[in-house]
Amino acid sequence: MVVYRVYKKGSPSNRTEGTAVKKVQDVIGEKFQALSVETCFYVVLSDDELTLEEHNKLLWILATPFEEHEVGRKSFLVADQKKSSLLIEIGPRMNFSTPFSTNAVSICKSAGLDCVERIETSLRYLISVSNSDIIHEEEEEKVVNSLHDRMTQCRYITPPESFDLEVSSEEVFEVDVVGDGKTALEKANIELGLAFDDWDLDYYTKLFQEKIQRNPTSVECFDLAQSNSEHSRHWFFRGRLVVDGEEYPESLFKMVMATQEQSNNNNVIKFSDNSSAIKGYNVNVILPSNPSEPSEMTEIEGARRHIIFTAETHNFPTGRYDITVKSVAPFPGATTGTGGRIRDVQSAGRGAHVVAGTAGYSFGNLRIPGYLQPWEYTEYTYPTNFASPLNIAIEASNGASDYGNKFGEPVLAGFARAFGLSLPNGERREYIKPIMFSGGIGQLEAKHIKKEDPKKGMEVAKVGGPVYRIGVGGGAASSVQVQGDNKAELDFGAVQRGDPEMEQKLNRVIRACIEMRENNPIASIHDQGAGGNGNVLKEIADPAGALIRASSFQLGDPTLSVLEIWGAEYQESNAILLSKQNKDIVKRVAERERCPVCFVGNITGDGRIKFEDIERDEQQPDLPCKKKKKKNFEFPVDLELEHVLGSMPRKVFEMKRIYPVLKPVTLPDNLLIREALERVLRLPSVASKRYLTNKVDRSVTALVAQQQCVGPLHTPLADVAVTALSYFDKVFVIILSYEILRSISDLLFFNQQ
Structure with a gap:
């Protein structure tokens, strides 16, 4: 393989260039003179060289119409030998294939450029200062830090000649709970960032010592921490609430459910699925006569369509950022809030149609520079590992809007709230951890209300983007009772990145399946969120159990460890159950939409979730996993679903009422x-x-x-x-x-x- 470089004047948008100018000015101050930007395309080829025809075709694809002269094989930027100008190149990390690459390669292959394997883009910044000034090393480092996001980007000191990396994955290890008891689990809790509380530590110590009678693996500990976190299981909402020594007879969840006893029974799905749905109407709709292939559109009369509304908040990823490099997370955090809620709609029943969205934002006092308001307290500070309210208001709404625009979902309603208040007793109440609310509307076919139960022999498939090292530990990180207790690196690893184009491909696959109506090949569907495969595959296989093969996943990053394959919360991925006879039709639809589909396991019927991690057999070249390392554990996960999903006791939450000290509202005497x-x-x-x-x-x-x-x-x-x-x-x-x-x-x- 060779890397073919193509340069293009300018950045993908004026906004990118303008933001870069401001960031550089903030670092080097008045001596800043000018900034020029160009984009570099790194085209990874399977052949040594392109023919003239292929070269011209590639340039045509990468160029902007009527600006073909601004694309070429040579850089348009030249730095002088003095320190009065500085050339900085920022690009994606070598082991992370970007959403841009996925779509660009697809376009190239459609245009006949089969030799193109990967296309990544970098931005090259030429920064100039006055002739009498120079850019010092510490300033250069600060400029680099301000221009890139270290989760997915790095600086290229020299242009990379290859995107291949030799990285060894972390080994699976045992946690000696049988020998060392709770102490061993406490150590793993710190090392792996599990966010176990005392209840968790006691429960899992007893579970492995007395019921399972063996040591858990590191993957199993990570799995339990994510998929059984507060984020995923809502322990507080379902728990036993003891207030001032008196236990409430019902959980919060039961109290909400009780409201339905007084309703007109208008629900078709409630409290049992990814979304809720109410009774709809018989309407005429347009459907393809054969959704699995190009076919004429026909009008169907009297189709029963129920109404879906789903809502969720995405508070943790929308608020976090890494203080060391000011790597802001509200934009990507909000993108995945929107994307995750879209997948909730998709996964209602046996699959549903996405229609529209709503968005809401609650944040602290904005404290806009030069525009401070009388009610905004200046003496209060914000945690260093949270973005500022102003940044959240701008970047979170940018992220949610960007995702919806690229996916093709309209946003029809919403709200914005800023709140920060100091009580008479000095207590501060403010949206420090923001609320990014995302609500969605969808339509559900009457034929697809109920998911089918998992049956022995059924295929377990993952539809959507490949596995990436993204959102590792998100369930645990967002479940810490006191936000800010986490190590920065654990929070950093939990932040998300979204790919709305892949979500749209995934959506078209699901839509094609549900448009087959009574022949819908999807027996059951669940969206992937916190806990990754470890959560979604347990849920879709419960209570029957399944054997899942690590070697059958498509990896977007060949350096992933087995823990990351099982636990990473990478986005744009759903799990489905289907019968063996429907494999071909799902595969055919996914290939048409250029959406990956991996058949990763089978329902076993033994009530266990087993994750198999053996070396890939060379006689099975069709398996997409590229890892060929000898495994020290054949089954890094081997658990009874009843132990980790079914019979887990409710947590007890002890609380005391605190009565606030209140004073009557008073207004300034001179307020007009x-x-x-x-x-x-x-x-x-x-x-x-x-x-x-x-x-x-x-x-x-x-x-x-x-x-x-x-x-x-x-x-x-x-x-x-x-x-x-x-x-x-x-x-x-x-x-x-x-x-x-x-x-x-x-x-x-x-x-x-």
Whole structure:
């Protein structure tokens, strides 16, 4: 393989270049003169050289229309030998194939360039200062740190000649719980970042010493920490609540469920799936006559479509960042909040249609430089491992909007809240850990409401992007009771990166399957989130059990350890169950959509989840895993599902009521009505929402009847959002605005008083 370099003037967007200028200016100050940027494409070829025709075709693909002269084999930037200019190149890490590469390679192969194996892009910055000045080494280091995200990027001192790396994976090891008891688990808790509390340590020590009677592997410990974390299992919501020594008869979850006893029984799915659904209507829809291949579209009359609404918060990844290099996570954290919620809709029943989304943001006092408001306390500081409220408001909303725009989902409604308050007793209440709320609307075929139970012999498949070292330990990291207790590296490893183009490919595969209606090959589907394969594959196999093969996963990074293959929370991936006779049709649809599908295991019926990690047999070249290292554990995970899912006892939470010291509201004596009005109008909940509405798709899909804005100039925000169930019928889903919902809840509360 050879690396073929192609240079292009400028950066992918003006925003990238403008942001870089500001960052460099902040570091080197007044001596900054100019910054020029070019993009370098590293094209990995299977052949030694391109023919002239292939070369011209590649340049045409990489060039911008009417600017073909700005692409070539030689760099457009030249640094002088003095220190008055500096050339810095930032590109993706060698072992991380980017979403851009996946899509660019697909385009090249469609255009006949089969020799293209990978395409990565770097940005080359030429920074110039005045002739009398130089850029010192410490300034150079700060500039590099400000320009890259060390999770996925690094500096190229010299242009890389290869993207291959020789890295040995971490070995699986035993945790000697049988011999050393709780002490051994406490040590693993620190080393692996498991976020076990005392209840967890006691329970798992007893489980392995008395019931299982063997030592757990490091992979099993990591698995239990992620998939049985507060994030994944909602222990507090389902737990036993003891307040001031008195135990409540019901859990919080039971209290919520009890509200349905007074409803009109309008639910078709509740408390038992990835999303909830209410009864819908018979509508006329357009479907392909054969969804597995190109075919004519036909109108289907009287199709029963139920209405899905799902919601979740993505608080932890949206707030974190690494203080050492100011690597901000709100943008990618919010992208995966949107992506994860889309997969929740997809995974309702036996698969569902994604229609539209909502978004909301709650953050602390913004404290905008040069625009400080009277109610914003300047003496308070923020944890060093959290992004600032202002950064969250900008970057989190950018990330969620970016993902939805690239996927093709409109955002129809939402809210923005800033809150920070000091109580009379000095207690501070503020959204330090932000809330990134993501809600989604979907449609569910009446034929696909109930997932099928796993049966012996069924195929277990993963559909979506390949495995990456992303979101490792996310379930545990976001479940720490006191945020900030984690090591920075553990938080850093838990932060996400999203690939909306891959999510759209995954969505088209699921849509094709559910458009087959009664012939839908998907028997059951679950979305992957915190805990990765260790969580989603246990859930989809419960209670029957399954054997999962590590060698059958497609790896986006060949250096992954078996722990990371099993536990990484990489995105854009769903698990499905299907019968053996349906393998070919799913494979055919996935190949058409260029979406990876891996048949990673089978339902065994023995009630155990087993993760097999043996050396790949050379007689099985079709397996996508490239790891060929001798394994020290044939089964790094071998657990009874009943022990880790079914019969786990409820946690007990001891709490005491704290009665706040309150004082009557007092206003400054000299506060004028105009000043009070101006303060209200400056609150983020009241102020202009253009920073949210002007950058997001609000009407794609042709099903949107009322979007975020109204009026001839699209300036006021709408009170409601409305989406149709079909292109033919006047049947709508109406979403009330957050303000209206809050008003209704207030009225109900006061009426009860």
